[in-house]
Amino acid sequence: MMQNTRKIGKSSWVFKENIRIQASAAVAGPMEGNGKLSHSYDLIYDNLYAGQDTWEQAERKMLEDAVETAIKKADLTSEEIDVYLAGDLLNQNISASFSAKAEKIPFIGMYGACSSSMLTLSVAATLVEGGFARYALAGVSSHNCTAERQYRYPTEYGGQKPNTAQWTATGAGAAIIGIGGTGPRIQYATIGIVTDLGIKNPFDMGSAMAPAAAKTMQTHFEDTGRKPKDYDLIVTGDLASIGAPILKELLSNEGYKLGEQYQDCGLMIYSQDQEVFAGGSGCASSAIVTYGHILQQMMLKKYKKVLVVATGALLSPISYQQGEPIPCIAHAVAIEMDET
Amino acid sequence: MMQNTRKIGKSSWVFKENIRIQASAAVAGPMEGNGKLSHSYDLIYDNLYAGQDTWEQAERKMLEDAVETAIKKADLTSEEIDVYLAGDLLNQNISASFSAKAEKIPFIGMYGACSSSMLTLSVAATLVEGGFARYALAGVSSHNCTAERQYRYPTEYGGQKPNTAQWTATGAGAAIIGIGGTGPRIQYATIGIVTDLGIKNPFDMGSAMAPAAAKTMQTHFEDTGRKPKDYDLIVTGDLASIGAPILKELLSNEGYKLGEQYQDCGLMIYSQDQEVFAGGSGCASSAIVTYGHILQQMMLKKYKKVLVVATGALLSPISYQQGEPIPCIAHAVAIEMDET
Numbered sequence: 001m002m003q004n005t006r007k008i009g010k011s012s013w014v015f016k017e018n019i020r021i022q023a024s025a026a027v028a029g030p031m032e033g034n035g036k037l038s039h040s041y042d043l044i045y046d047n048l049y050a051g052q053d054t055w056e057q058a059e060r061k062m063l064e065d066a067v068e069t070a071i072k073k074a075d076l077t078s079e080e081i082d083v084y085l086a087g088d089l090l091n092q093n094i095s096a097s098f099s100a101k102a103e104k105i106p107f108i109g110m111y112g113a114c115s116s117s118m119l120t121l122s123v124a125a126t127l128v129e130g131g132f133a134r135y136a137l138a139g140v141s142s143h144n145c146t147a148e149r150q151y152r153y154p155t156e157y158g159g160q161k162p163n164t165a166q167w168t169a170t171g172a173g174a175a176i177i178g179i180g181g182t183g184p185r186i187q188y189a190t191i192g193i194v195t196d197l198g199i200k201n202p203f204d205m206g207s208a209m210a211p212a213a214a215k216t217m218q219t220h221f222e223d224t225g226r227k228p229k230d231y232d233l234i235v236t237g238d239l240a241s242i243g244a245p246i247l248k249e250l251l252s253n254e255g256y257k258l259g260e261q262y263q264d265c266g267l268m269i270y271s272q273d274q275e276v277f278a279g280g281s282g283c284a285s286s287a288i289v290t291y292g293h294i295l296q297q298m299m300l301k302k303y304k305k306v307l308v309v310a311t312g313a314l315l316s317p318i319s320y321q322q323g324e325p326i327p328c329i330a331h332a333v334a335i336e337m338d339e340t
Numbered sequence: 341m342m343q344n345t346r347k348i349g350k351s352s353w354v355f356k357e358n359i360r361i362q363a364s365a366a367v368a369g370p371m372e373g374n375g376k377l378s379h380s381y382d383l384i385y386d387n388l389y390a391g392q393d394t395w396e397q398a399e400r401k402m403l404e405d406a407v408e409t410a411i412k413k414a415d416l417t418s419e420e421i422d423v424y425l426a427g428d429l430l431n432q433n434i435s436a437s438f439s440a441k442a443e444k445i446p447f448i449g450m451y452g453a454c455s456s457s458m459l460t461l462s463v464a465a466t467l468v469e470g471g472f473a474r475y476a477l478a479g480v481s482s483h484n485c486t487a488e489r490q491y492r493y494p495t496e497y498g499g500q501k502p503n504t505a506q507w508t509a510t511g512a513g514a515a516i517i518g519i520g521g522t523g524p525r526i527q528y529a530t531i532g533i534v535t536d537l538g539i540k541n542p543f544d545m546g547s548a549m550a551p552a553a554a555k556t557m558q559t560h561f562e563d564t565g566r567k568p569k570d571y572d573l574i575v576t577g578d579l580a581s582i583g584a585p586i587l588k589e590l591l592s593n594e595g596y597k598l599g600e601q602y603q604d605c606g607l608m609i610y611s612q613d614q615e616v617f618a619g620g621s622g623c624a625s626s627a628i629v630t631y632g633h634i635l636q637q638m639m640l641k642k643y644k645k646v647l648v649v650a651t652g653a654l655l656s657p658i659s660y661q662q663g664e665p666i667p668c669i670a671h672a673v674a675i676e677m678d679e680t
Contacts, residue, residue, distance in 0.1 A: 005471040007422055011446035013472050054662050082347055083531060091431040092656035093451045097534060101667045106351035106531040108459065109451040109654070109669075111433045119448065123463065130470025131345040132353050150658075191423060191446035194437060314449070316432035318490075322394055327441045 006129065009223025012190040013122070017129045020183045021335070022176040023074035026292030027062045029144065029170025032284070035270045040292035041171075042069045048145055048170065056094065059143035059172070063088070063099040066172040066291075067139050074135075074176045081105045081176070082133035085124050087116030088141045088283055089168070090150060095141045105137065114238050115192070115312030116140045117173065117287040118331040122189035124177045125333075134178060141172035142282030151202070151317060164204040164242050167276035169269060173287025175295075184298045184306075188334040190220040194314065196327045202313075202320050206243025206278055209311040212328035213239060214250035217309055220332045221256060228258050233294065233303045236330075237286030237310035238266035240279025265289035286310040295335075304337045346469065349563025352530040353462070357469045360523045361675070362516040363414035366632030367402045369484065369510025372624070375610045380632035381511075382409045388485055388510065396434065399483035399512070403428070403439040406512040406631075407479050414475075414516045421445045421516070422473035425464050427456030428481045428623055429508070430490060435481045445477065454578050455532070455652030456480045457513065457627040458671040462529035464517045465673075474518060481512035482622030491542070491657060504544040504582050507616035509609060513627025515635075524638045524646075528674040530560040534654065536667045542653075542660050546583025546618055549651040552668035553579060554590035557649055560672045561596060568598050573634065573643045576670075577626030577650035578606035580619025605629035626650040635675075644677045 008014050025042045028035075033044030043065055045051075050058035063086070071078055084105040086096035093109050100107035112119040120138035127133040145155050147168040153159040177186070195215050199208040213236050221227060228234060228251075239247055244264045251258055265286045266279035290308050297303050309332040315324070348354050365382045368375075373384030383405055385391075390398035403426070411418055424445040426436035433449050440447035452459040460478035467473040485495050487508040493499040517526070535555050539548040553576050561567060568574060568591075579587055584604045591598055605626045606619035630648050637643050649672040655664070 007472055007474070011422070056658060056662065082351070087451070090656065091658065092453065092654060094654070094656045094659045096451075097654035097667055097669075098659070098664070100669075101534040101536050104533050107534050107669060108463065108531065109427075111427070111436075111449040111451045113432065123448065126470055126472050127466060130466055130472070132347055132466050132470070134347070191448065193444050194441040194447050196441050314432060314434070314437035316430065316434045318396060318431065319434050319438070322396065324438070327437055329437075329440075329447060 010219050012188055012220060012223035014188055015125055015129050015186050018179050019125050019129050019177060019186045020181050022178045022181055022183055023070050024175040024291035024295050025066045025069035025073060026288040027066045027172045028288055031274060032169055032171050032269055035274060037269060037293045040296055055143055055145040059141050059146050060095045060098045062172040063095050063139055063141035064102050066174040067099060067103060070174040070176050076135060078103050078105055081135050081137045083108060083127055084137045085110055085120040086139040087111050087120055089113060089147050112329060113312030113314050114281060114283050115310040115329050115331050116283050118308055118310035118333045121175060121333055122331055125186045128177045128179060136177045137174060139174035140283035140287045142168050142284040144168045144170045147282060161277060162203050163277055165277040166205055166240050166279055166281035168282035169280040169284040171284035171288045173291035175291055184295055184335045184337055186333060187336050188224055190216055190223060190332040192216040192329040192331050194327045194329050196325050198325045200325050202315060204242060205281060205313045206240045207246060208326040209313055209328045210239055210243040210246035211250060213247050213309050213311050213330040216330040216332050217251060218254050228256055231305045231307045232261055233306045234262045235308055236264045238281035239264045239311060240266040242278045298337050301337060306335045308333050350559050352528055352560060352563035354528055355465055355469050355526050358519050359465050359469050359517060359526045360521050362518045362521055362523055363410050364515040364631035364635050365406045365409035365413060366628040367406045367512045368628055371614060372509055372511050372609055375614060377609060377633045380636055395483055395485040399481050399486050400435045400438045402512040403435050403479055403481035404442050406514040407439060407443060407477060410514040410516050416475060418443050418445055421475045421477045423448060423467055424477045425450055425460040426479040427451050427460055429453060429487050452669060453652030453654050454621060454623050455650040455669050455671050456623050458648055458650035458673045461515060461673055462671055465526045468517045468519060476517045477514060479514035480623035480627045482508050482624040484508045484510045487622060501617060502543050503617055505617040506545055506580050506619055506621035508622035509620045509624040511624035511628040513631035515631055524635055524675045524677055526673060527676050528564055530556055530563060530672040532556040532669040532671050534667045534669050536665050538665045540665050542655060544582060545621060545653045546580045547586060548666040549653055549668045550579055550583040550586035551590060553587050553649050553651050553670040556670040556672050557591060558594050568596055571645045571647045572601055573646045574602045575648055576604045578621035579604045579651060580606040582618045638677050641677060646675045648673050
């Protein structure tokens with residue numbers, strides 16, 4: 001009887017079959033490519049169009065590039081990938097769906113807003129662990145211009161923003177999950193519940209998402225028996241400078257101290273002199289940092305145990321216009337290198 | 341070594357752990373409630389607002405009702421459900437996300453347009469089979485008025501349509517997956533690949549989606565060694581009167597004859613005198629027919645082996661406006677009653 005053997009605690013999964021990231025890739029837009037982690041990207045476009053006719057096509061191209069680069073780095077072909085799980089921020093998930101058309105891999109579309117990076121990675125890991133796929137591919141993307149015009153104002157309008165606003169990162173990330181090898185191992189995943197503290201300001205996503213991150217992290221620590229100090233790096237996806245201190249305070253109130261090992265991907269991407277308001281956001285925020293910088297540092301054994309907590313704000317322009325609060329979610333994945 | 345033991349053929353999964361639908365529920369809007377399957381719904385709203393202030397809230401309410409009814413029928417509480425997988429047609433999946441907020445169950449957002457019904461059901465089944473959940477809940481919704489104003493024109497505008505257009509069904513469906521019991525068993529799932537034959541007319545989704553349905557069904561038959569005659573009912577989600585004959589012809593060209601046992605959910609919902617152009621569509625089309633009528637008939641042993649092929653058109657208004665063709669997908673689930 002296999003029932004329920006991989007669920008632990010309230011909402012965490014434990015992986016027992018030596019599930020590892022076989023390869024990953026990060027593709028960055030021009031601003032990201034001029035940021036602090038520029039050395040870590042597989043590909044940097046110096047133009048927001050990425051050689052395409054529209055920004056939407058550019059975003060899709062970046063996702064296709066990330067996927068194809070990851071497949072190549074894993075020394076596989078797309079025929080060897082059993083399933084492709086992907087999500088993005090655009091209406092009807094078009095970057096993900098259109099990239100799936102190019103790859104011709106059985107496709108599972110997912111939506112978790114900016115939390116889609118760890119959502120797709122978590123479910124990809126379950127499909128490999130459960131024997132439903134030998135290799136599963138997880139991918140996400142976001143693009144500053146496609147997100148601006150969809151969620152906010154026509155891009156040319158140049159609407160002003162408060163400093164609590166965030167800058168949607170342009171880029172894409174992908175990872176291939178399989179059994180065995182020497183890459184970073186997926187040990188746990190914690191699936192979030194939707195939280196909502198009544199925050200309605202779409203120009204302050206950090207404040208809205210911080211409670212979701214705190215909830216998922218607290219659940220993760222309770223479910224696994226781990227403490228923050230068990231990780232040498234804990235990152236959130238895109239809480240940025242407003243949300244990150246709120247998260248620290250919320251967790252501190254619950255008895256969990258986040259120290260120096262805590263960082264936020266939205267604060268890691270850009271240089272001080274790049275104007276990004278409170279910091280980066282978007283599916284690409286957690287994806288290009290995790291699938292580029294963090295996994296590279298893990299392979300170098302600089303980090304051995306990392307907890308990536310991808311945060312997502314699940315609003316739509318119409319839910320916001322109808323006066324609804326912003327429901328948020330966070331999904332966490334514990335990624336580890338072998339001790340030896 | 342568990343690796344890859346549940347994947348068969350190109351893109352199908354086989355379930356070995358006695359995975360069954362513990363309970364399901366179907367909630368219908370007013371037109372659907374006056375249609376041919378009115379006896380089979382758990383709840384019928386006689387008003388498109390369902391007691392809410394907006395159509396979007398009405399859609400969400402129907403999804404919440406479906407979920408809560410299914411949980412109640414399974415004699416469970418929401419605390420006993422380990423994970424909730426849901427999708428809908430609205431931008432940023434707001435019906436699914438907001439319903440997850442109400443239920444407080446760890447949430448996996450999915451997007452497959454109208455194919456989301458079988459996509460969520462398939463992945464829910466893998467999570468139970470793989471030991472990641474004791475009970476997994478799958479749910480989808482659609483609403484004629486929320487879809488009209490998002491995909492087409494302001495609803496009040498009353499834009500005319502050609503007869504190839506389809507009518508987005510209003511309603512929601514949910515199913516609870518678990519191990520054991522006496523309910524319908526999930527035997528196989530076939531995950532689709534994205535197909536695109538260059539069709540660009542968003543008022544003829546049936547023609548666009550038929551090749552995706554044909555592709556997934558052909559793959560299903562090849563992967564499982566089954567033939568159409570092995571099923572006493574095969575339904576597609578929403579090909580309607582234009583797409584269904586195209587599917588039959590495409591499969592016939594490949595040597596698979598669909599006979600009398602083939603039906604389309606979009607043609608089963610409404611009466612002859614209801615004006616729905618080519619037939620029903622939307623996530624609710626396959627969901628209310630499957631989670632209401634079909635599963636009830638299976639419990640009565642009227643049908644023993646059923647293949648539900650949910651079809652989805654993965655376009656967005658912006659992809660269409662930018663001149664892109666309509667990528668489509670279909671996911672199939674084989675549901676069976678025990679022979680005895």
